[in-house]
Amino acid sequence: MNLRLSRVTIRRRSAEVVGSSRSFAAPVRETLALVLDENAPILDSDQDIDDVVLRLRGHLMELGHATPEPPRPAIEEAFKAARLLADIDVPTGHVQARVHLRQLAEAVNLVITELTNAGAVCGHQPECPSVENRDFQAAQVRVRHSEIGCSELCNGVLVFDDTGCLLPSGKVVDPRRPLPLVASGPKAVTS
Template identity: 40%
Template sequence: MRLSLAPWQADGQRAAPSKKVRVADEPVRRRDQAVATAETGALVLDEESPLPETAADVEDLARRLRGHINRLGVMVPKETPVLRHPQQLGSAGVPDGYVPSRVYLVQLAKATQELTATVETCGSDRAKQQGERPRWTPRINVLRAVVFALALACLVLATSVPRA
């Protein structure tokens, strides 16, 4: 069971692995952490997803879930009891044996989902408290117009200076 880590575009298609980004192309949006965690949790908890076949697959999924716990743990207040359980599960190693390792993986995925739900509620509360608004980014044509206006102003200033 190999899981791809390629980035996703807004329309759900895989993005090209190329590092070049042209101005005309819409940039690939960074995926939300909660969405990435939900996808990894679905790989473990979804009824239709296949069970990991090898111990390496189990270790890979556990590593991903631990990474999600670490990233989400920063977004939750430290006094939250929901954070302690996933961190304790994540710090434990994957048990040996087929059934115990799968049970551990399911427990880790459920704890990660609970942490994700807490992050979503805390994040919306923090945004309401701080009154944060999304940052406006100008379109490329606005930037071009500003550069053109500055160049034109410099040209007018240069031609108005008397020659000596």
């Protein structure tokens, strides 16, 4: 099982290095699948369970940065329950450790669900590109504001009808208009 966990970690790091369109939520969902997916292999060693618990604790800290301001009560409650489970030491005994791991995974899954419902995490499959990617305008429309001529994308970008954009950081991206055609007159004949 350690081999499989290592492959997931390597894939995650290589995707981050090359600037993939994966958001920070993609690795969280991969870890949750290791625990909650019915077809996932059973974690058969105490070390594997400890490794996944540590990974879930790290993911929980990363998710804390995605909390919208002001935080919604449902998100706060989900984080509170998940943090309480994350603070508990992994019980001794394989069965008790697996039960604790499953409870922690379900609590982190609830956090992801609440963040997705709040629009702080992309819930689309495949995931929408993040703002840092060149193809950030390929994200799906979250809300259409026809009265002002713009759409809010899943990654927080405002795209205006003239193709201009306003990034969440406040940076303005100029519209991409077609270049005007150059008028060409009759060519002079030279002898």
